[in-house]
Amino acid sequence: MLFAVSMTFIDQTIVAIAAPDIIHELGLSASGMQWVVNAYLLTLAAFFAFGGRLADIVGHRRIMVVGTLVFVISSVLCGCVPSGSVAQTWLVVFRALQGFGAALMFPAALAVVVAVFPVERRGRALALFFGLSGGLTAVGPLLGGWLTDWTWRAIFWVNVPVALIALVLTAMAHIKDTPRRERLDVPGAVLVAVGMGLSVLGFQQASAWGWGSAATWGCVVGGVLVLVVFCLLELRVRDPLIRLEVFKDRAFAVDSAVLFFAMLAFVPVFFFASVYAQVSLSASPNQAALFLLYLFVGFALASQIGGRVLDKHGARPAMRLGTAIGALGFALWASKATDLSMHDQWPYVALAGAGIGLLLAPASTDAINRAIGASYGEVTGITQTIRNFAASVGLAVFGTVLTHVTTDRVTETLRSKGVPAGDARDAARGVAEAVSGQADTRGPTGGGPIARTVRDSMDAIRMDFAEANRWVFYGMALALAVAFVCSYFHPGTRVTGAPTSTKPDGPGEREVSAERSAEGRDPGRDASA
Structure with missing residues (x-):
């Protein structure tokens, strides 16, 4: 299952690194390239709930295999895009189909892991699952930079051997399907x-x-x-499709809220930190990817601790500690953003990653454990939809903050160099769009006086961009602080026995029997009672 879902995480970030080469070879517009990136995320978010529910009805293994095949076939076709007028439409369509395959595959794969491990071992298992698969988001830019040196088409073809390994291992595992007799x-x-x-x-x-x-x-x-x-x-x-009564469980509702506010920061930070490193720290794409590894190391190590805390003490302590550490890490990182030194920032980058690593697996696992009638595909579909929706909101909101602050500060810089206010504002907008989008970040070309002034002011502009990112990182710290407040509403109950579905009294009616013990009480005594 890890081999299968690794493709979905890597493909969230790998295309951004190859974007300039794709634009150059295929002659795409900047907006067209943005659609190539967004088409995947859009269909991924739109069909996650559908994928989870379909996996419950048809069978988790079957849908995981179907999703993997859809994903890898789409990947091959993305890499085979022809040049010419059809290139943009071709890429957008098959990137969207990739997202649909991922939406089928991921909730089904996660449901398989949940079903295989008993509840008392599930925390550590899902900590490993989320720790490795989530951290692979940071591998995308690094792998993308290396493969693009050969050909940008390889960023899609690399999914073929990974998918083959996933399918072979799935066949060897002899996973049993337990389809449900319900209508879609x-x-x-x-x-x-x-x-x-x-x-x-x-x-x-x-x-x-x-x-x-x-x-x-x-x-x-x-x-x-x-x-x-x-x-x-x-x-x-x-x-x-979704049994909304699951939100009546206060713990599940709190888990979902914590995941939402944490994901406002977690997925967007890979994009913003990568661009910040390349623009303000003058790092190459590969150096920027290595910068993200600090975040991944903190995330991966802390996620294992979070899983153990969940198994022993429940989700609430891990969520409180993780949100607090994450908020502190992002705040300290923001305070150092204008120092323009990777050496000074890496401890705080790792601390921010550690905070999210501590909370992600416990919040996700606790929510899944509270599935109604062991409908794991359905509940993973809900939680992953929340996570993807939050990531989209975070990218949009923090992207707006980055663009506006960069524009304001670059305008002031250019005016101090004698550029008229109107021209300074127009040039600043162009710079902000270039450094926060897919355009070339080396500065404008051309021989006009304003363009020359911008090029001569690039050191000051890099500092302006660092100041804008500072506010982005402070915003992420605020999102984790809100998640910390949400975690205090968790009742502290634990699921100490796997939910089991009883024979329904009628179509669609299911019951859950699970032993839940309050945090701080002896689970063994509760079980014997």
């Missing part, structure tokens, strides 16, 4: 895909369309309204 809620699947897709699209395009654009708010508000209709429908159908 097709109207619900359509509504949640449209709702998630529209809202995520609005957040993703906010930096391009602007927060004042009717298109941005039309997508966001329209998506939310569709999701409201979806919730009303789910309360009425016999076999809903």
Whole structure:
């Protein structure tokens, strides 16, 4: 399962590194390249809940295999994109299909891991699962830089051997499928895909369309309204796509809230830290990827500790400690962002990663343990949808902060060099879009006086960009602080026995029997009682 999901994490970041080469060879526009990146994340977020529910009904192993095949075939076709007018459409379509394959594969693979391990060993198992698979997001830029030196097409073809290993190991493992005799809620699947897709699209395009654009708010508000209709429908159908009563469990609701605010920082930080390293620290793409490894090392080591804390003491202590450490790490990192030194920053980068590593597996595992009637695919679909939605919101909000602060500070820098206010503002917008997007970060070309002034001021502009990133990292610290507050509402109960479904009294009716002991009490005595 780790081999399977590793592809989905790596592909979230690997394309960004190869973007300049893809644009140059295929002649794509900057907005077209943005769609190549976003198409994957958009379909991934839109179909996660559908993938989880389908895995419960058809069987976790079957859907994991189908998702892997869809993903790897799409990857091969992405790498085989022809040159010419069809290139952009080709890449966007098959990147979207990649995201759909990942949405089928990931919840099914995670459900297999959950079903295999008993609840008393599940914390450590999922800590390893989330620690390694989540950390692979940092490997994407490093692997992408190395493969792009050969050919950018290899960033897609590299998934083929990984997928083959995953499929062979799956066959060797003899995993048993336990399909459920329930109907798939097709109207619900359509509504949640449209709702998630529209809202995520609005957040993703906010930096391009602007927060004042009717298109941005039309997508966001329209998506939310569709999701409201979806919730009303789910309360009425016999076999809903998502059983909303799971949110009546206060612990599950708190787990979801902690995951949401933590993911506002976790996924976006890989993008922002990579660009910050390349622009402000003058690092190469490979050096920037190594900078991200500090985050990964802290994350991977702490995730193992978080799993052990969960198994012994429950999710609440791990979430409180992780959110506190994460908030402190991001705040200290922000305070050092303008020092422009990797050497001075790495302890705080690792501390920020450690905080998220401590909380991610406990919050996710505790939520999964509270699955209704052992519907692990369904609940993983819910939690992963929350995580992907939060990542989209974080990228949009922090991207807006980065662009606005960079524009304001570069405008002041250029005005201090004698550039008129209007021209300074226009040039600053161009610089902000270049250093925070897919454009070349080496500075503008051309022989005009303003362009020469910008090039001559690049040292000051790098500091301006570092100051803008400082506010981004402070925002991430604030998100972790809110997650810390949310963690205090967790009741502290623990799932000490695997949820088991009883024979339903009617279609769609399920019960959960699980022993839960309050934190601080003797689980053994509770079990014997």
